[in-house]
Amino acid sequence: MELSQAMKERRSIRSYEAGKTVSRETVEEILQAAALAPSWKNSQTARSYVVLAGPMLETVRETCLPAFNQKNSQNASALIVTAFVKGQSGFDAQGNPDNELGDQWGAYDLGLRDAYLILKARDLGLDTLIMGIRDGEKLRELLHIPAEQQVASVIALGYRAAEPAAQKRKALEETAAFFG
Numbered sequence: 001m002e003l004s005q006a007m008k009e010r011r012s013i014r015s016y017e018a019g020k021t022v023s024r025e026t027v028e029e030i031l032q033a034a035a036l037a038p039s040w041k042n043s044q045t046a047r048s049y050v051v052l053a054g055p056m057l058e059t060v061r062e063t064c065l066p067a068f069n070q071k072n073s074q075n076a077s078a079l080i081v082t083a084f085v086k087g088q089s090g091f092d093a094q095g096n097p098d099n100e101l102g103d104q105w106g107a108y109d110l111g112l113r114d115a116y117l118i119l120k121a122r123d124l125g126l127d128t129l130i131m132g133i134r135d136g137e138k139l140r141e142l143l144h145i146p147a148e149q150q151v152a153s154v155i156a157l158g159y160r161a162a163e164p165a166a167q168k169r170k171a172l173e174e175t176a177a178f179f180g
Contacts, residue, residue: 013127016075016158033120045085076156
């Protein structure tokens, strides 16, 4: 699939096909593509905690997500918890912030990586939903995520059960300014 096609077809999916699973090898391929994303001084602080089908998937869904996200991710084949190592992206070698954003650069880098992740998933015929409303501390406990990492999101991964319409986008004039 061409990149422009993957970008046009990608949707935040809230209904997944039951019984259709994603292999570990496919998730690894998606994560390898995501690793190609740029990061601050090539710091590569993004981390993934992949929960594949089975009891742990249901435990994570039921104990770490609010009811509406439990429903939205029902029948997803995998949940990918994303995090980043704090205090590296956006910091100099002595641990001082390089600009006023500090650790927000870690989140920025993770967002770039997750964009690659969701586009590669679409390229392989899979769909995703990025969920920011989750219990980060419970995820940390269940998945043994170190304290030096900031939990950011849970990404549901699976095959869409419905074909949602594209959401309307703002006009370029509302989101961009040109100079010169």
